[in-house]
Amino acid sequence: MRAGNVSEIFVSFQGEGAHAGRRHLFVRLAGCPLRCRYCDTPESLVPAPACRVLGPDGAHARPNPLGPDVLAAEVAALATAAPPLHALAVTGGEPLAQADFLVEWLGGHPPGLPVLLETAGILPQRLRRVLPWVAIVSLDFKCPSNTGERARWEEHEACLAESVAAGREVYVKMPVDEATLPAEVARGAELMARLAPAAPLFLTPLTEPDGTRLTIGAASLERLHATASAAHRDVRVLPQLHKVLGIL
Ligand code: SF4
Secondary structure, X not given: OOOEOEEEEEEEEOOOXXXXXXXXXXXXXXXXXXXXXXXXXXXXXXXXXXXXXXXXXXXXXXXXXXXXXXXXXXXXXHHHHOOXXXXXXXXXXXXXXXXXXXXXXXXXXXXXXXXXXXXXXXXXXXXXXXXXXXXXXXXXXXXXXXXXXXXXXXXXXXXHHHHHHOOOEEEEEEEEOOOOOHHHHHHHHHHHHHHOOOOOEEEEEOEOOOOOOEOOOHHHHHHHHHHHHOOXXXXXXXXXXXXXXXXX
């Protein structure tokens, strides 16, 4: 049995994308191959010694790694204790870094909730293996001008194509700040228009690490929205709701 490294399990309001404001049960997997400059979950970039489980009756910890049966039991208990829930959000870190574990967990223990997978969209072959158990795909398109990472357009394109071909609900988020190059936003929007013309593209204004201030002004947001809208018909600006609310 393959075990996984999970950093936390909790219930909160979804903060980003097409289902922002809905109440989700989050499973955050630890580990990520990227190091985005703006990463707001630095504690999830490397394996965690224990998984924190936050429930309505308090918190407890489970030592990592977790077996799929243990994770399924924790998810089922929290889902029972904390309704109502719209979906199970599998997030990270980069959850697809542990694709084998995801297949064992979700394939062997269907959670009874639609699975929303939040991924950086850089591991298309792993995404293909996990898609059978996923209802909603939340993909990121990463702009090198604000991540400090190299461009991943081929991987983003392949992930979007896999999601569309599988018939899954899909939406894309592009985190943006004052450093974001309009040419990169245009490239992302063109990709959407070509492969997923009916899917929304969210420009996600990034927030300062302390959560108090956006790192992009209204005029720049207007410009980036206009740039993206020249290529794609459904472009939306949505700040990170969980930062506004001061919640997980
Ligand atoms: S992909 Fe996500 S988790 Fe990984 S470094 Fe970037 S923002 Fe952080």
